[in-house]
Amino acid sequence: MKRKWFLTVFFLLLITIVPVASATTPLKVFVNGHPIYGAPPIVRIIEGLPFVSIDAISSELKLNVEYDEEKKTVHISNKGEPQSEVVATLKKAKATLYATKREGNLEKFRLEMDGETRWFPYWRNSDTPAFGPRLFFEDINQEGKEELVIILTTGHGTGITITEAHVLQKTKINGQEFYEEMLIDNPEAIINKNVKTKKVSNDQVEITIGKKKTNAPFYKCLKHETIDFSVYKNKLVVYMSGQLTPSTVGGILITYQFKDNMYQARKIEYLKKRPDFIVESSFH
Structure with a gap:
């Protein structure tokens, strides 16, 4: 349960404190030049440092303060700012x-x-x-x-998904x-290094990955309008494709492996159609 929690929460702030003549004289606090008064005194000295009650200064600083009792957390935000x-x-x-x-x-x-x-x-x-x-x-x-x-x-847009x-x-x-x-190796850098394309006719492109050559009617190097990461068969993967008229029907699938403390390409292959990735999580 969340509720406003001002009186017992203290937050260290940069404040102007007027020197006092004796230990019993209340400390005076100014926020943006305006004096702040409170009863009981709103300042406590803890290990030589001044701590000020949020309750006393939240209005002047335009702060919202919420205390989550269950999670034992305090959330402080500016009034008018979008909330998480x-x-x-x-x-x-x-x-x-x-x-x-x-x-x-x-x-x-x-x-x-x-x-x-x-x-x-x-x-x-x-x-x-x-x-x-x-x-x-x-x-x-x-x-x-x-x-x-x-x-x-x-x-994202018509025919475009970048993740x-x-x-x-x-x-x-x-x-x-x-x-x-x-770290995850950049998929476009992986393709630029490992995939070669050559136009062989007006509607055909030769794709070379390693020693394997494939002719396809779609692929336009360096124009990846689909960069779609996912988890596929317990592997981190990314599917990359271009967008032509008509829309492309195939693309490059990169399967990653964890090596040398980062995720690098383990397998690069051309697919005639996009794999059916499983979508997880819930949206709000």
Whole structure:
């Protein structure tokens, strides 16, 4: 249960305190030049540092303060600013993803998972519900422990879907385990390095991957209007395709493996049609 919690919460702030003549003289507090009064005194000195009651200054600072008694957390935000909300959940991972809606995007992500809280201020996702974040909890590196995979949609439109993946993997440091985000090799860089294309006729392109050559009527190198990450058959994958007229019917599937402390391409193949990825998570 959430309720306003002002009187007993104290928050360290940069404040102006007028020196006092004696220990019994109340400290005077100014916020943006305006004096703040309170009874009982609103300042406490703890280990030589001044702490001020949020109740006394929240109005002047235009703050909203909420206390979640069940989770033992305090949320402080600016009045009028968009508030974070649940954008995806995955029960089997005990994971809840929060974000703030702003100008058509989700931003300022916060992940609560298995008692841990992580913040990701630079993540972005469309705020269109159909393109909400997707969460997976699978052992994608085949090491016996599940990883949390978060797929974000950074762009979409007619015939266009651009996503990015984030993998949080349990890591042990100094005897303690926590989820650490791992590096993922850029899929466009992988294709530029390993896939060669050559136009062989007005409507045919020769695709070379390693020693294998395939003729296809669609593929246009360096024009990937579909970059779709997912978890497929317990592996992190990304499907990449172009957009022509008519729409493309095939693309490149990259299957990743965990090697040298990052996710790198294990297999690159041309598929005549997009695989049927399983969509997980719930959207709000």
